[in-house]
């Protein structure tokens with residue numbers, strides 16, 4: 001049978017390119033888990049994804065209710081789940097004030113981390129039940145986790161501190177809207193959320209890899225400077241960023257190439273190792289990258305897991 005893969009945020013950018021790369025092989029049925037149903041349908045048609053190889057299902061990661069509803073809907077479909085890709089994200093670098101999810105969590109961490117945390121915890125059961133030979137849970141990371149690169153060191157740097165803001169509910173009311181308890185900074189909130197993604201992957205690996213055989217992985221696909229991720233940025237940035245990445249940092253990849261990379265992490269038998277953060281070098285070959293000190297801090301990963309469990313109502 002075909003493999004079933006859920007990709008969150010498959011309505012644009014990396015998620016869409018990955019959906020296309022997988023669907024075109026004819027070996028995958030892609031469940032596009034998107035907040036805007038119509039946009040996702042149109043995007044799938046526009047890039048020519050064969051209609052027998054995809055299904056759109058509604059998922060708004062900024063609402064835990066919607067996450068639970070999505071899991072119900074998926075289970076009602078009767079499809080087994082073989083791979084889950086947590087890809088969706090918001091990035092709000094110019095926001096002056098925090099905005100919030102339905103449950104009142106700061107939007108970047110609420111969507112990118114907490115929404116995906118609940119989703120992947122609930123769907124772990126489904127992955128465990130699947131008889132597919134290679135079951136995987138992939139959480140898209142970012143370069144903010146590697147301090148061995150220039151981009152990983154651009155301020156404001158990610159820093160989760162002692163998680164006091166997160167433990168306080170991240171609601172900007174009684175507690176800070178930032179994980180470390182500091183002043184709101186949209187660019188930092190995004191980077192923090194990506195560190196959470198990478199810590200979550202490692203904690204999944206530690207707790208469940210041996211018991212379930214599932215592969216847990218993260219990746220930095222390269223700088224895809226033209227995706228919608230930068231839609232909230234100032235216009236000059238959006239004009240200069242792609243050439244800067246192409247010619248100066250040389251970290252630029254096209255959406256198509258990045259989609260092929262993520263598709264490999266989904267399906268390539270040679271990328272089946274668990275607990276790995278994949279990156280690609282200049283000639284486009286993959287390697288197991290090192291994470292920054294904070295993004296590989298085992299104690300922080302455990303604490304993040306426990307605090308997140310409480311916030312999403314699992315503990």
Ligand code: NDP
Pocket residue numbers: 008009010011012013014015033034035036039059060061062063086087088089090111140141142143194220221222223224225226227228229230
């Ligand atoms: P895009 O903005 O193009 O795609 C983000 C996707 O997430 C969109 O489909 C968007 O939906 C979806 N999304 C946002 N909020 C929600 C929500 N509440 N519920 C459901 N879906 C939501 O960005 P990219 O393709 O660049 O980003 C994809 C991933 O790649 C992210 O995890 C990002 O951190 C990572 N990444 C990107 C890099 C880059 O250079 N672009 C570099 C490193 C990592 P909609 O279409 O409705 O807006």
